[in-house]
Amino acid sequence: GAGVSQSPSNKVTEKGKDVELRCDPISGHTALYWYRQRLGQGLEFLIYFQGNSAPDKSGLPSDRFSAERTGESVSTLTIQRTQQEDSAVYLCASSLYRTNTGELFFGEGSRLTVL
């Protein structure tokens, strides 16, 4: 596609439920990133994929968070047993591997609200 696509745009769930957030990167971008943005805050790094592998998952806040990527394309971020503190916008970004610009291209994010 022309840009990074994320779904759902908004998700409201009850505490304790599992949620899945999806990211479709720009075609040909082998690097993919997930970030979390709490209300009024900056972006917190969660995980980085190169192809289908995740060489850096240092930002995942707990074992309730997991992510996978298939076909060097779509990625899914899963949050199990959601808590109210998980409420945030989850942003996905992609880039070319070994880009000479360092630029990441972002989607519009998925806003998660945990009641």
Next chain:
Amino acid sequence: AQTVTQSQPEMSVQEAETVTLSCTYDTSESDYYLFWYKQPPSRQMILVIRQEAYKQQNATENRFSVNFQKAAKSFSLKISDSQLGDAAMYFCAYSRQGGSEKLVFGKGTKLTVNP
């Protein structure tokens, strides 16, 4: 670990005037990238301007320019002839050079443009 600090949570400027947003960072690397991203209410992060650390010349993009002081680890953004459409959150970000390095973000500055 690299850190990025934006000391101005909010700034305001009159339309057509100039405003400067501040950013400092901490790193032990000699080669890296610095970025300013804009986040309007649509949530999508948009690259405003970037700077390679090895370049002494300050980057400019139309009305946007930076003052990069490598020794002081300072990277400020100047917006000239401010327009109503410039109103947004502005995030300063850092990445190490090479490969597909994650961006480390500051907490952001909310810019208001008054008519």
